[in-house]
Amino acid sequence: MSDNIYLPELARITHIKEEIGGERSIKTYRVEPVEGAAFEHECGQCAMLSLFGRGEMMISIASSPLIKEYKQFSIMRVGRVSAAFHELEVGEVVGIRGPYGNSFPLDDWRGKNLVFIGGGVGLAPIWPLITTALAQRADFNNITVFYGARSASDLMYKAELDHMRSNADIQLSVDKAEPGWKEFCGFVPANVLDKKPSPDNTIAITCGPPIMIKFVIQNLQKLGFADEQIYTTIENKMKCGLGKCGRCNVGKDYVCTKGPVYSWAQLKELPEEY
Amino acid sequence: MEKILAKNKLDDWVAALSDWQVSAPIMEDDIWSYKASKGKVQLEHSNTVQPPKGFSFPQREVFFSFEQIKGQPPRLTPIQPKAARHAVFGVRPCDGAGAVRMDTVFNDQFQDNYYQARRSNVAYVGLACNKPQGINCFCQSVGGSPVSSQGMDVLMTDLGDRYYVAAVTETGKALMTAGGKVFGEPSADDKKKLKQTHADALAQPQRAINNVDAVPAKLKASFDSPLWEELARACIGCGACTFLCPTCHCFDINDENTSSSPLRGNRVRTWDNCQFPDFTMHTSGHNPRENQGARLRQRVNHKFQYFHENFGMSQCTGCGRCITECSVGVDIVNVVNKVTEHVG
Amino acid sequence: MINLQDMRDTARNMLAKNEVRGVIGYRRSTNGMLAEPVVITKPEQADELIWDPTCFHNLSLYLVEDRKFLAHTRAKADLPIAIIAKGCDARSTVVLMQENYFERKDVYIIGVSCEGTGVLDERKLVKKGIRATNSAFDGDDFVFTTEQGEQRIPAREVMADRCLECRECFPKEHNIVLGEDKTGRQLDAPFTALKRFEELDPAARWEFWDHQFERCIRCFACRSVCPMCYCDECIVDSTSFPVTGQTTADEKANRVKWIERSATRAENMTYHMTRVLHLAGRCIDCNECERVCPVNIPLRLLNNKMEREAREQFGYEPGASIGGPSLTASFLDTDPGKFIR
Incomplete structure (x- = not known):
């Protein structure tokens, strides 16, 4: 199979969790290969998921590379x-090919402080990084996770985040005040500015809606973060994942092979085509 | 291997290629296109409307078929392209150069075996252009030449009543060896004439891209130029320029279902086109290339900047089809010149 | 004869007096002798305008583009936009107004009469082996500049088929008009090409279309160039569904895929059949679709067939008047067939 770059491997859904309900609901899926071992991946990489008869979609792998038996994906409808994916049940078989793209240079960050800043479903692409760093907690200094969504019911991975509180500084936010909400009210970038993480020996990693990323980066710069200390992951429409179908490029780079992970120092050199 | 072939012996050579399917340019429906030769090959064509890229990158390629009975896992059956050996006659040097670009894309990092299975069975028997094929030729501006053997297996040159035939690759040698006695040995005079013909061909006037070496950097500096929008004002956003381009490789992948219960269908690759508005549109409706100016910039920059930065060569081979076939005058030579002339 | 200076002066004056936002016209392209569409917005650009036998484009397409641009940018246009319109172009502008795509006051029509010579069919010229660098109208002739010098050819020998059969080479709907009204100077009877084709038996016609649709590459030039194909959403490509932030996942998920992307004969045929039906009573025979087809599919035969059906069955003439009924949204008591009552 491996010499056919377009042929997916079959994978069975072993677990489904509804993170968020509603029309644009988010569900988290675990898939395991029907035969053999799953491919290895690194933090930040993506995979092409197939629903035969419907098509393919590129989704970031949301589980840590340390987990070998399954891969996890959080998919918004x-x-x-994706809407057809949401109709699937545990036990059903889908297609998967990958991994695609580059990854976060986590090894270079050992001994540093890590600040993660996620918004909405944008927590999923940096989740492998968060969970891997926490699994290797001794290798890193302070770990802070900023995460926000429109409302409390739009926050994903809520239970997992609560579990992390003993190991990391978890800073949650909702866009607008609501009854019972005790943490920060306002947009994610504002929360970052409010908590003022120190840039000293720190790497900030952000993912979320483009407008959020834009203001997060601005605010990080205000706090003294250098461009090389800020990382993000971007997306574009993709069909092949292999740098051939020609649609996900940002300037000379195909996001599917040269991306999706960029430091702001790298990304600001590319045209704003994402 | 270099030989002489009398023009009236061309069909004998073709007849000798019994192990090969032979295609050549044929005038049908008032256009030149590559068709099965049916034993007769006449090389008096101006360039074909469609380049020969379809021989290795057909507009439609089935990757695999799928079948799923309810309650059971899907069954996938990969489809291997039929791999008959194919000799394509009359390929012009711009299209030979095009094949090199396509090979680069489909072998870069991940090898595309659908492309490769076809490509490895296609041999290009090129024909040098003694004169430009049309008013929009500009191969010499993009690192090519009207007598180039780049991408060819054999290069033929018209010397009046005879062709000078030179093998470029081992496959080309095999094609010529199969012809056996139809070929003669080139005389000193033939060689002299070849040299002169090539020199004359190179001296023919063509359209030109100004200061071509500076183009990639100048385009990079012109990304935000308001000229893109202006130059794309007449563009109707169709796919003629890219579908007829010898090096445009963009594609779409879709599932085409033939039955819903049980689920049956094919996963299919089809050509796609960066000039279509939805080419880059995200599921959310956000479109990184929202207007036709941005899409024209993508087509031009891909050819003249990005490909250059990634692979060290121009992706455009100067065939001029996108100019000739554009119904509203969008002209890649003019666009490149206009955009870059304002940059210092 | 149209005096080019009149055209340029008209455009210049209107732009200088701020009476229009722009003038959609023709200028010399960089592709040989051909004209290309242009929108000029400054008086000093008026001298770029040209008028010659290669001005075959139906510029009313750019009225549609202009409308779409305004809608997209939520801009308001205080002034009308002017358009150089031949008889056929004016008729398609009328159809667009009939369909309320824009209002009469939004457009200033600078009519140009083809005066019976029509415009060039480039392919006919190529077939004659003529490589020209310039072309001009001169009475009943086209005059071409070639390497061998000036070549004068009777227009009817290289004129587009639609022009040979044109019943209205004069733009009836106009604000001002250049050139003489020579209506009635039609050279071939209407539907001549269609009649010739219909002499074939059904099997031969089927074989003909089979062959034609086989080679369609679905570049959609025919659709893109057509002023009547203005829909934001087209059934032929599942992907050009206009998605906005408000489009729901359900709408996207449940969208019917009518036609596959594969350019196979069956899919191509469905595409062209759908298109021609959508053009019934709307196509005014500018024949841009056939002109722009890179693989020469004779689409005019299809459009003509629809046009003739509408004329024979309902006495319908597309693009006749702005206030007039549209073919598919109206009926007459005298309509043949009883299903409507």
Whole structure:
């Protein structure tokens, strides 16, 4: 199979968890290969998921590379394939090919402080990084996770985040005040500015809606973060994942092979085509 | 291996290629296109409307078929492209150069075995252009030449009543060896004439991209130029320029279902086109290339900047089809010149 | 004869007096002798305008583009936009107004009469082996500049088929008009090409279309160039569904895929059949679709067939008047067939 780059491997859904309900609901899926071992991946990489008869979609792998037996994906119901995915049940078989793209240079960050800043479903692409860093907690200094969504019911991975509180500084936020909410009210970038993480020996990693990323980066710069200390992961429409179908490029880079992970120092050199 | 072939012996050579399917340019429906030769090959064509890229990158390629009976896992059956050996006659040097670009894309990092299975069975028997094929030729501006053997297996040159035939690859040698006695040995005079013909061909006037070496950097500096929008004003956003381009490789992948219960269908690759508005549209509706100016910039920059930065060569091979076939005058030579002339 | 200076002066004056936002016209392209569409917005650009036998484009397409641009940018246009319109272009502008795509006051029509010579069919010229660098109208002739010098050819020998059969080479709907009204100077009877084709038996016609649709590459040039194909959403490509932030996942998920992307004969045929049906009573025979087809599919035969059906069955003439009924949204008591009553 491996010499056919377009042929997916079959994978069985072993676990489904509804993170968020509603029209644009988010569900988290665990898939395991039907035969053999799953491919290895690194933090930040993506995979192409197939629903035969519907098509393919590129989704970031949301589980840590340390977990070998399954891969996890958090999928928002937004389009043709993802809506059909949401109809699936445990035990059903889908297609998967990958891993695609580059990854976060986590090894270079050992001994440093890590600040994660996620918004909405944008927590999923940096989740492998968060969970891997926490699994290797002794290798890192302070770990802070900023995460926000429109409302409390739009926050994903809520239970997992609560579990992390003993090991990391978890800073949650909702866009607008609501009854019972005791943490920060306002947009994620504002929360970052409010808590003022120190740039000293720190790497900040952010993912979320483009507008959020933009203001997060601005605020990090205000706090003294250098461009090389800020990382993000971007997305574009993709069909092949292999740098051939020609649609996900940002300037000369195909996001599927050269991305999706960029430091702001790298990304600001590319045209704003994402 | 270099030989002489009398023009009236061309069909004998083709007949000798019994192990090969032979295609050549044929005028049908008032256009030149590559068709099965049916034993007769006449090389008096101006360039074909469609380049020969379809021989290794057909507009539609089935990757695999799928079948799923309810309650059971899906069954996938990969489809291997039929791999008959194919000799394509009359390929012009711009299209030979195009094949090199396509090979680069489909072998870079991940090898595309659908492309490769076809490509490895296609031999290009090129024909040098003694004169430009049309008013929009500009191969010499993009590192090519009207007598280039780049991407060819054999290169033929028209010397009046005879062709000078030179093998470029081992496959080319095999094709010529199969012809056996139809070929003669080139005389000193033939060689002299070849040299002269090539020199004359190179001296023919063509359209030109100004200061071509500086183009990639200048385009990079012109990303935000308001000229893109202006130059794309007449563009109707169709796919003629890219579908007829010898090096445009963008594609789409879709599932085409033939039955819903049980679920049956094919996963299919089809050509796609960066000039279509939805090419880059995200599921959310956000579109990184929202207007036709941004899409024209992508087509031009891909050819003249990005490909250059990634692979060290221009992706455009100067065939001029996108100019000739554009119904509203969008002209890649003019666009590149206009955009870059304002940059210091 | 149209005096080019009149055209340029008209455009210049209107722009200088701020009477229009722009003038959609023709200028010399960089692709040989051909004209290309242009929108000029400054008086000094008026001298770029040209008028010659290669001005075959139906510029009303750019009225549609202009409308779409305004809608997209939520801009308001205080002034009308002017358009150089031949008889056929004016008729398609009328159809667009009939369909309320824009209002009469939004457009200033600078009519140009083809005066019976029509415009060039480039392919006919190529077939004659003529490589020209310039072309001009001159009475009943086209005059071409070639390497061998000036070549004068009777227009009817290289004129587009639609022009040979044109019943209205004069733009009836106009604000001002250049050139003489020579209506009635039609050279071939209407539907001549269609009649010739219909002499074939059904099997031969089927074989003909089979062959034609086989080679369609679905570049959609025919659709993109057509002023009547203005829909934001087109059934032929599942992906051009206009998605906005408000589009729901359900809408995207449940969208019917009518036609596959594969350019196979069956899919191509469905595409072209759908298109021609959508053009019934709307196509005014500018024949841009056939002109722009890179693989020469004779689409005019299909459009003509629809046009003739509408004329023979309902006495319908597309693009006749802005206030007039549209073919598919109206009926007459005298309509043949009883299903409507």
